Amino acid sequence: MEKIIEENKQGTSLALEQNKANAKKLFIESYGCQMNFSDSEVVASILANQGYNTTQNLEEADLVLVNTCSIRDKAEQTVRKRLEAFNAVKKINPTMKVGVLGCMAERLKSKFLEEEKIVDMVVGPDAYKDIPNLLQEIDEGRDAINVILSKDETYGDISPVRLNSNGVTAFVTITRGCDNMCTFCVVPFTRGRERSREPQSIMQEVQDLWEKGFKEVTLLGQNVDSYLWYGGGLKKDFVKATEMQKATAVDFAQLLEMCAVNFPKMRFRFSTSNPQDMHEEVLHVIAKYHNVCKYIHLPVQSGSTRILKEMNRQHTREEYMELVDKIRRIIPDCSISQDIITGFPTETEEDHKDTLTLMEYAQYDFGFMFAYSERPGTLAARKMADDIPDEVKKRRLQEVIDLQQAMALKRTQRFVGQTVEVLIEKESKKSDLHWSGRNSQNTTVVFPKEGYKAGDYVLVHVTDCTTTTLIGEAVGYSEMQS
Ligand code: 5AD
Ligand code: SF4
Numbered sequence: 001m002e003k004i005i006e007e008n009k010q011g012t013s014l015a016l017e018q019n020k021a022n023a024k025k026l027f028i029e030s031y032g033c034q035m036n037f038s039d040s041e042v043v044a045s046i047l048a049n050q051g052y053n054t055t056q057n058l059e060e061a062d063l064v065l066v067n068t069c070s071i072r073d074k075a076e077q078t079v080r081k082r083l084e085a086f087n088a089v090k091k092i093n094p095t096m097k098v099g100v101l102g103c104m105a106e107r108l109k110s111k112f113l114e115e116e117k118i119v120d121m122v123v124g125p126d127a128y129k130d131i132p133n134l135l136q137e138i139d140e141g142r143d144a145i146n147v148i149l150s151k152d153e154t155y156g157d158i159s160p161v162r163l164n165s166n167g168v169t170a171f172v173t174i175t176r177g178c179d180n181m182c183t184f185c186v187v188p189f190t191r192g193r194e195r196s197r198e199p200q201s202i203m204q205e206v207q208d209l210w211e212k213g214f215k216e217v218t219l220l221g222q223n224v225d226s227y228l229w230y231g232g233g234l235k236k237d238f239v240k241a242t243e244m245q246k247a248t249a250v251d252f253a254q255l256l257e258m259c260a261v262n263f264p265k266m267r268f269r270f271s272t273s274n275p276q277d278m279h280e281e282v283l284h285v286i287a288k289y290h291n292v293c294k295y296i297h298l299p300v301q302s303g304s305t306r307i308l309k310e311m312n313r314q315h316t317r318e319e320y321m322e323l324v325d326k327i328r329r330i331i332p333d334c335s336i337s338q339d340i341i342t343g344f345p346t347e348t349e350e351d352h353k354d355t356l357t358l359m360e361y362a363q364y365d366f367g368f369m370f371a372y373s374e375r376p377g378t379l380a381a382r383k384m385a386d387d388i389p390d391e392v393k394k395r396r397l398q399e400v401i402d403l404q405q406a407m408a409l410k411r412t413q414r415f416v417g418q419t420v421e422v423l424i425e426k427e428s429k430k431s432d433l434h435w436s437g438r439n440s441q442n443t444t445v446v447f448p449k450e451g452y453k454a455g456d457y458v459l460v461h462v463t464d465c466t467t468t469t470l471i472g473e474a475v476g477y478s479e480m481q482s
Helices: 034-048 073-092 103-108 128-139 187-191 199-211 235-240 243-247 252-262 280-288 305-310 317-330 349-362 379-383 390-413
Strands: 010-012 024-031 052-054 063-068 097-102 121-123 144-146 169-173 216-220 267-271 295-297 335-342 366-371 419-427 434-438 444-448 457-465 469-477
Touching: 024 034, 024 073, 034 052, 034 063, 034 097, 034 128, 034 169, 034 216, 063 073, 063 103, 073 097, 097 103, 097 128, 103 121, 103 187, 121 128, 128 144, 169 199, 199 216, 199 252, 216 252, 252 267, 252 280, 280 317, 305 317, 305 349, 317 349, 335 349, 335 390, 349 390, 366 390, 390 457, 419 444, 419 469, 444 457
Parallel strands: 024 052, 024 063, 063 097, 097 121, 121 144, 169 216, 216 267, 295 335, 335 366, 444 469
Antiparallel strands: 010 024, 419 434, 419 457, 434 444, 457 469
């Protein structure tokens, strides 16, 4: 499952480069997971070809698009408030068009146009190429909606327009959709079946990024370890592939290795991994290549085998622990992060304690923790009562967060006194005299700028830390600096 940046985080996006010939203005805002932010770059690219440049000024926009998240109720409420704000601007500027993209568009479909009448256009995650036609339909006074989910759309042929970019790090989508059907999750309904993108188009996108000066790529998907290219089509149809297709298929370990070998001075990360699909070969590729970052986002959701079963997760507590052991054995300096849900239906204090003890076992570096939010249409919503009171969900959530924070501090402290390799991304938020970047393990590192610049690989001697940040001084360029 993808990593949520922050429940309410919004990104009002400006493109890295604007086309001077474009006269129309697009205001595009994204919520939710990194995949949505990445999809908005595909949409900006499609619209750049239709005469639109991006703007961060809502008042001057000809077209306002909001890329939405349905993962929890709170995420949807945030989007609703934004739609009200857009409609207030629309009253002053009636020619402005408003469109909803992404998971909420897929989940609520024509309801947006029929009952709520608050938007002009509704576009699901697989229908972005249809946006030019849909804009035409609005002009002709028709309802503009396309929420058809696709078997093979990966947008592999679209070169994304980088939005809000630091020019150093970028995301490249490698799979879309999810076949896992975790019972709490709305994603399989909003993003459809799992399909993988053709490896050559992934390599081409990485090459373009390299030529533009980017130094780090995160390979993105709901479930990257399940990546499988065999000539197109759904993952579930691989059983019907020809012998030739099977023989030439590319899995995630192979894709990651292709990236590492072809772009030795580019760093690679990936997100998100699913415990049941994370095979040993991937761990060996991470261990073998210096430019594959030593960091795995490995959502667990719960530490209780009984709850994991109710969630339809395909692993037990013990299997997850074995995987953590394996990671630590093959990649000793790897950092691991989690997603955890508290208060899933029927969760007892005993189950909750299992989550806390599993966390201690795994010694996570980071975590993304949530109270269970019932999502309409999911199996859990249909079959199970949302029976854990809000205050219990929240108390358990707080206990999980407190434990994570204590562990994070310990994990960060391990770097103090060491020299770590950092890719400089941007100026530190707190001081314009300092750079900010990350080490391979994904921990933020801050240090005085001296003569270095964004995009440089430097060695930083760490002298101090907070829960989330390492503080140090650069001692020279690393071997990754070309
Ligand atoms: N309620 C709370 N958290 C959820 N997640 C997914 N669905 C729900 C839900 N219904 C969390 C999972 C997932 C992360 C991205 O969001 O932990 O891994
Ligand atoms: Fe992630 Fe499970 Fe949702 Fe798929 S169904 S996106 S694996 S949480």
